[in-house]
Amino acid sequence: MSTDSPARVWRRAAAAITAVVVVAVSAAACSQDSSGPAVTNAADAAVTVRSADGEVVSDIDPDGGAMVLTDDCLEAPLVVTYAGGEEIIFDAPVCPGQELLIQNSLVRLVEPSYEHG
Numbered sequence: 001m002s003t004d005s006p007a008r009v010w011r012r013a014a015a016a017i018t019a020v021v022v023v024a025v026s027a028a029a030c031s032q033d034s035s036g037p038a039v040t041n042a043a044d045a046a047v048t049v050r051s052a053d054g055e056v057v058s059d060i061d062p063d064g065g066a067m068v069l070t071d072d073c074l075e076a077p078l079v080v081t082y083a084g085g086e087e088i089i090f091d092a093p094v095c096p097g098q099e100l101l102i103q104n105s106l107v108r109l110v111e112p113s114y115e116h117g
Contacts, residue, residue: 037074038099040065040110045083047102052077060102071096080107 041047041060049057052075058066068074073095080088080102090107094100099110 036068036070036096037094038065038067039094039102040099041102043082043102043104045104047083048081049100049102050079050081051075074100078107 041064046061048059073093076091076093078090088107097112101110
């Protein structure tokens with residue numbers, strides 16, 4: 001008759017629990033929109049976008065864009081600094097699925113649109 005040591009029993013239990021957690025997390029991730037906030041620069045100049053705490057969110061060339069890899073909103077205020085030094089303070093959060101559209105002397109929020117076809 002074979003009996004498993006307590007250490008072996010614990011290893012098997014840990015492996016089984018880990019497998020269940022991985023499956024549960026994978027299923028949850030597939031059921032949610034995993035795209036973060038987007039930032040698009042349609043201005044004629046490069047821009048830097050900084051968060052409320054001064055951290056650089058992204059440096060974006062003209063006609064460029066970036067997807068911020070987070071499941072959280074970018075909290076307000078966001079500071080957009082153009083290459084020429086002009087700053088615009090955007091005083092609203094930008095959440096996953098939304099887009100911060102930067103144009104010449106204008107920054108606005110673009111809500112997602114869904115096409116049905």
